[in-house]
Amino acid sequence: xxxxxxxxxxxxxxxxxxxxxxxREIGGDLVEIEILARPKEDAHFVSARPSFIVKLNKADxxxxxxxxxxxxxxxxLVDQARNRKIVSGAPGRIVCSQGVQMLExxxxxxxxxxxxxxxxxxxxxxxxLNAKIVAEHISATLCELEPQSCATFESNLKRFxxxxxxxxxxxxxxxxxxxxxxxxxxxxxxxxxxxxxxxxVDLFLEPKPGIPPSPSHLAEVVSQMKSxxxxxxxxxxxxxxxxxxxAARFTGATLVDAAQFxxxxxxxxxxxxxxxxxxxxSLAKAFGGG
Amino acid sequence: MKTIRFLFLSAxxxxxxxxxxxxxxxxxxxxxxxxxxxQANFEKIQQQQxxxxxxxxxxxxxxxxxxxxxxETKRLESELAAEMATAPAAGSQVARPSTWSPSQPIxxxxxGSAYMNIGFDVxxxxxxxxxxxxxxxxxxxxxxxxxxxxxxRNAEITLEGAVDPYFKGFASPVFKLDxxxxxxxxxxxxxxxxxxxxxxxxxxxxxxxxxxxxxxSIHPHAWNFVDQPLILxxxxxxxxxRNPGGQISWLAPTPxxxxxxxxxxxxxxxxxxxxxNAGDEGQVPPSFYGRETLGRGLRGPGDLLFVxxxxxxxxxxxxxxxxxxxxxxxxxxxxxxHSRSEVFGLDAYWKWKPLNxxxxxxxxxxxxxxxxxxxxxxxxxxxxxDSENMRDWGFYSEVLWGFRPRWMTGLRGEFVTGNNSAIDxxxxxxxxxxxxxxxxxxLPSEYSKLRLQYNHDRGQNIGVEHSVWLQLEISLxxxxxxxx
Numbered sequence: 001x002x003x004x005x006x007x008x009x010x011x012x013x014x015x016x017x018x019x020x021x022x023x024r025e026i027g028g029d030l031v032e033i034e035i036l037a038r039p040k041e042d043a044h045f046v047s048a049r050p051s052f053i054v055k056l057n058k059a060d061x062x063x064x065x066x067x068x069x070x071x072x073x074x075x076x077l078v079d080q081a082r083n084r085k086i087v088s089g090a091p092g093r094i095v096c097s098q099g100v101q102m103l104e105x106x107x108x109x110x111x112x113x114x115x116x117x118x119x120x121x122x123x124x125x126x127x128x129l130n131a132k133i134v135a136e137h138i139s140a141t142l143c144e145l146e147p148q149s150c151a152t153f154e155s156n157l158k159r160f161x162x163x164x165x166x167x168x169x170x171x172x173x174x175x176x177x178x179x180x181x182x183x184x185x186x187x188x189x190x191x192x193x194x195x196x197x198x199x200x201v202d203l204f205l206e207p208k209p210g211i212p213p214s215p216s217h218l219a220e221v222v223s224q225m226k227s228x229x230x231x232x233x234x235x236x237x238x239x240x241x242x243x244x245x246x247a248a249r250f251t252g253a254t255l256v257d258a259a260q261f262x263x264x265x266x267x268x269x270x271x272x273x274x275x276x277x278x279x280x281x282s283l284a285k286a287f288g289g290g
Numbered sequence: 291m292k293t294i295r296f297l298f299l300s301a302x303x304x305x306x307x308x309x310x311x312x313x314x315x316x317x318x319x320x321x322x323x324x325x326x327x328x329q330a331n332f333e334k335i336q337q338q339q340x341x342x343x344x345x346x347x348x349x350x351x352x353x354x355x356x357x358x359x360x361x362e363t364k365r366l367e368s369e370l371a372a373e374m375a376t377a378p379a380a381g382s383q384v385a386r387p388s389t390w391s392p393s394q395p396i397x398x399x400x401x402g403s404a405y406m407n408i409g410f411d412v413x414x415x416x417x418x419x420x421x422x423x424x425x426x427x428x429x430x431x432x433x434x435x436x437x438x439x440x441x442x443r444n445a446e447i448t449l450e451g452a453v454d455p456y457f458k459g460f461a462s463p464v465f466k467l468d469x470x471x472x473x474x475x476x477x478x479x480x481x482x483x484x485x486x487x488x489x490x491x492x493x494x495x496x497x498x499x500x501x502x503x504x505x506x507s508i509h510p511h512a513w514n515f516v517d518q519p520l521i522l523x524x525x526x527x528x529x530x531x532r533n534p535g536g537q538i539s540w541l542a543p544t545p546x547x548x549x550x551x552x553x554x555x556x557x558x559x560x561x562x563x564x565x566x567n568a569g570d571e572g573q574v575p576p577s578f579y580g581r582e583t584l585g586r587g588l589r590g591p592g593d594l595l596f597v598x599x600x601x602x603x604x605x606x607x608x609x610x611x612x613x614x615x616x617x618x619x620x621x622x623x624x625x626x627x628h629s630r631s632e633v634f635g636l637d638a639y640w641k642w643k644p645l646n647x648x649x650x651x652x653x654x655x656x657x658x659x660x661x662x663x664x665x666x667x668x669x670x671x672x673x674x675x676d677s678e679n680m681r682d683w684g685f686y687s688e689v690l691w692g693f694r695p696r697w698m699t700g701l702r703g704e705f706v707t708g709n710n711s712a713i714d715x716x717x718x719x720x721x722x723x724x725x726x727x728x729x730x731x732x733l734p735s736e737y738s739k740l741r742l743q744y745n746h747d748r749g750q751n752i753g754v755e756h757s758v759w760l761q762l763e764i765s766l767x768x769x770x771x772x773x774x
Contacts, residue, residue, distance in 0.1 A: 038608065038645050039645075040646040041646065047611070047641065047643050047774060048773060048774045049611045049774055050547035051546065051547055051603060051605050053547055053549075054541075054544075054546065057490065076773050079458065080492075080541070080549075080773075081541075082490050082492050084486045084488075087455075087486060111735075210736060212695050240695065
């Protein structure tokens with residue numbers, strides 16, 4: 001009789017690198033992780049490459065952001081993957097937005113206002129407290145699917161949550177002197193971050209969600225930046241950097257390379273906490289310099 | 291003494307007769323009485339005020355208590371929020387519904403919360419051609435522009451959703467306007483697809499586009515060009531290959547994507563063009579390629595139309611993906627008791643998309659399909675045609691370049707040819723043809739599209755023709771996820 005059988009690792013597919021990073025924190029070496037969207041990619045517009053079907057076919061767990069983040073590409077892939085473990089409602093399907101207090105849920109659905117998200121703004125994971133909720137989801141599901149390793153997952157969860165708590169204090173202190181400061185970004189992808197850290201990211205280079213900037217809109221942004229003395233522009237890796245550079249040239253503002261995903265900006269490959277570290281520090285630096 | 295007595299007496303009488311007037315006559319008593327009255331009034335008012343003061347005090351106290359309670363609630367809430375944030379129970383937190391007041395708009399059903407997603411997509415074309423009547427021979431596709439000026443050849447309703455835990459359902463009724471403005475209707479697709487079969491299998495059943503090559507199963511609003519590729523028109527007719535039937539497909543356990551399909555269809559009618567197609571039923575007798583059709587029914591399973599396909603995909607690099615496939619369509623045709631047809635095709639698709647593409651609109655792609663068809667035409671002694679093999683082959687190749695956000699440009703080249711057959715002079719579906727089509731597409735948003743296309747057509751039966759088409763797409767409602 002065999003004394004020890006090699007336990008097959010749980011195969012987890014995460015749609016985005018931030019989710020993948022949290023799965024790594026909780027699952028550690030007990031899970032194999034495949035991440036679909038690349039760090040610099042816009043999570044709304046991922047090419048549904050057929051190789052993803054193969055990854056989803058083999059998956060024990062699918063971790064998705066939900067709230068329509070992946071609505072443009074994930075459903076067709078899951079349909080083709082023929083995997084009962086990850087279909088909607090299966091224990092292996094983790095929809096991370098569940099349990100998160102969503103912001104900006106529109107009262108009416110009207111596309112003349114641009115691309116809107118019926119379930120609210122889906123970029124919630126950039127708030128560290130939401131990352132803790134998501135980590136809890138992941139831990140609970142991993143425990144359910146692999147009860148014998150549950151203690152490990154739970155202690156990993158505790159470690160991650162504690163790390164977030166300690167870091168959150170540090171981050172808040174760093175940004176406290178700049179409370180209430182306004183920041184420009186391209187897309188409205190930072191409401192959760194601004195709420196958590198008391199800054200205001202409420203002026204956007206695109207006139208409406210999904211509609212590219214027009215010169216008249218940019219002119220308005222520039223004049224608002226001047227009158228409100230806004231000195232920082234956050235730039236996502238997948239946007240046209242020239243637009244932000246133009247706005248910066250007219251206003252003397254500082255560009256801060258920002259990303260929602262670990263690895264989206266150089267030096268954030270280490271994971272979620274490193275990404276937040278980077279974002280908070282570079283913002284504080286930009287505020288301080290401006 | 292007498293005077294004093296009189297005074298006494300008169301006073302007595304006065305007292306006896308007018309007891310009150312005696313008081314009135316007494317100013318001290320009067321004032322005293324007034325004072326008493328005022329005092330009584332004062333006491334009464336004081337009492338009232340006291341009550342009022344007590345009432346107000348109680349009110350103030352109550353309000354203060356309320357405020358304290360509110361503050362307490364708030365404190366509790368924030369503590370709870372902090373508590374829940376530190377140790378949330380998965381899935382236990384429910385978003386608080388915002389209170390609704392009559393002045394607010396009533397929220398609509400949100401995507402994903404409905405049993406069925408509904409979409410509506412309209413394609414309108416405006417343009418001009420040197421060909422007076424493009425519908426005769428130049429533009430034979432069912433969704434192609436059919437006349438100079440305006441055409442509306444695709445207004446499609448899409449319905450889709452999960453039927454139950456086992457099946458997904460999809461339907462697309464399509465409306466079109468014919469040249470006289472009359473509305474035509476067709477049920478383009480209506481099928482269900484399994485979602486949880488074991489062994490990597492999946493079945494599809496109903497009326498649907500056969501999985502042959504790349505373009506055949508794509509709906510017109512997702513095409514890269516305004517019109518149907520010529521070789522698909524030759525092999526599968528104006529509407530493409532779709533029919534009532536079933537399909538089983540298997541995802542092979544290879545490290546790269548490989549999927550094997552087998553479709554089985556009834557194979558009758560105009561949507562199975564090269565197969566049991568009765569042809570022009572307006573003619574008496576109905577005929578196809580000049581031959582009388584027999585209206586063949588199914589004599590056995592061998593009379594069904596079989597459509598096998600295999601497709602594989604490889605990620606060449608992090609930014610490049612290729613999909614290659616081979617397909618066949620094999621079944622009887624209606625021009626003879628034992629006549630059969632086969633179509634074989636090869637297809638390839640390559641796409642490059644940089645890692646940090648702005649939305650999905652920065653890319654380069656190339657798509658090509660090569661098709662061969664043998665149509666075993668039966669003899670028709672009345673019409674004077676022997677049995678013969680009509681062989682056609684052709685290809686299209688198209689490059690699409692998303693050169694800046696919201697803009698893409700494309701170039702398609704096509705060629706079709708075939709052997710000589712007895713009916714070549716009469717059929718617009720035969721003879722050599724080539725077409726070059728550059729186009730430019732502007733997407734104001736994900737839900738609208740404006741496309742300008744030029745066609746340079748050259749053909750044995752049509753000469754040289756130039757056409758310019760401007761296509762407008764509007765898309766309402768749910769937007770199904772894109773396949774690769």
